[in-house]
Amino acid sequence: MLNQQIINHAKSCGNKESCGFVLKKNNNFEYFPCRNIALNPYDSFEISTEDWLRAEEIGEVVALVHSHPDDFPILSKTDQLIQQKTALDWWLVHSNSVYQFRLMLPLLGRDFKHGTTDCYTLFRDAYHLSGINLPDFYRKYNWWSEGKNYYLENMPENGFYKVSANEITEGDVIIICLGSSVPNHAAIYVGEQMILHHCPNRKSKRDIYNGFWLKYTHSIWRHKEWQSYGFMGISNNLAINLK
Template identity: 50%
Template sequence: MINENLKNEICRYAKSTEPHECCGFVVLKRGENQPHFLPCENVAEDKENHFEISPDDYLKSEEMGDILALVHSHPNGKPKLSQADLQTQLYSQLDFWLVCDGKIHVFPKIPLLIGREFEHGKMDCYTLYRDFYRLAGYEMAQYERDDDWWEDGFNLYLDNIEKEGFAQITDQHELQVGDVILIQVGADVPNHAAIYIGDQMVLHHAPKRLSKRDLYDGYWLKHTHSIWRFKEWSKLDFTVPLNSLALSLI
């Protein structure tokens, strides 16, 4: 929960900078137990639609303590992160607090897509698939799921994938970036998901392993159940999730 005084301080500051976007950091200063808001100058050229924090302001905030979140506002926009915001969040690996319509909307950071530790229900193949699409600009629902849900009559993927806006495709030779490949391993229903990332490669997260790229061939191809494409894929931008894969190599 956001401290009420901190929330009011941030909202007042955002209002004072309109019609420009505000920006700043929430910092937990060393030796203190209450976070503080540190406003920063917006040095973007188009301040009404974008924000940019100078390296000097970032360093000053970092020297004060632990940066908990990056704050900015959308006085002329919607309460959702733009692709530019998602790109900035990806590189900063910070929670984003977005002020819009007098409210603070919290967007937790999305960990890099490769190298994640597996934890069923929290950091698993569905989480990876959901986060890939979050970075592309589409928010899917979070579904509660027990370990080995496929043995308890639950059908996580097939029960939900169509209502999330996906349609099945039949030609495996026409795969495109972002297609979701449902895989069935030792179960009566598909119980694993991979995302096609181009060049005959998929991104996925198997139990007891780190999330990784794999060649879509052999074992995974053999156990493919079906392939699904987001109906409005042309409205999404897969640049940010693909950049996440590139960052994992650095």
């Protein structure tokens, strides 16, 4: 019902971007449609202060909603920058579907904490931005030394298949043996011989994919539902510059 209300509002706006809020009221969720007051509502949206205050009077704002009638179902660079400022989940309407993008830390510059903000978290969050949702799970530190093989066990189960090194393309996942014979580190290939990853005791960053990282690569994987436009969701996040 909630999603259909959101979709119906987007349809009523035609080629203009719709916008609104998801509100929580008395343990129920409801949609609060807003008027798009942007100067160019066909390519952007803006919610008035009056609509925002009125929504907050009705219930707790838990998500901001807008549509991409003529664009891809991913958050733009501007969307992701403003999402950080609003500190809300953002929902996106596209082609009669609603895509939910949770609030997350920017992909670059994260502090490392195993099981919370580690290489799998970065991999999972990057894929979330591309429109593919992966499960989270508890992982004890040093699992690779205790008979576990999480990456090789979980990649096929979550829709990934192996590709050869000469097939690598933006968005592919590189599984690496980091100080272990068991593959225990994930990186995202971001093009131009660069990877995005998060090593212990370091901030998440881009690195050149050669030398050590290339030597200790175990395998390269691609998701069966991967779309080339999905990488735009990742690259848009890499481009945001938070002050």
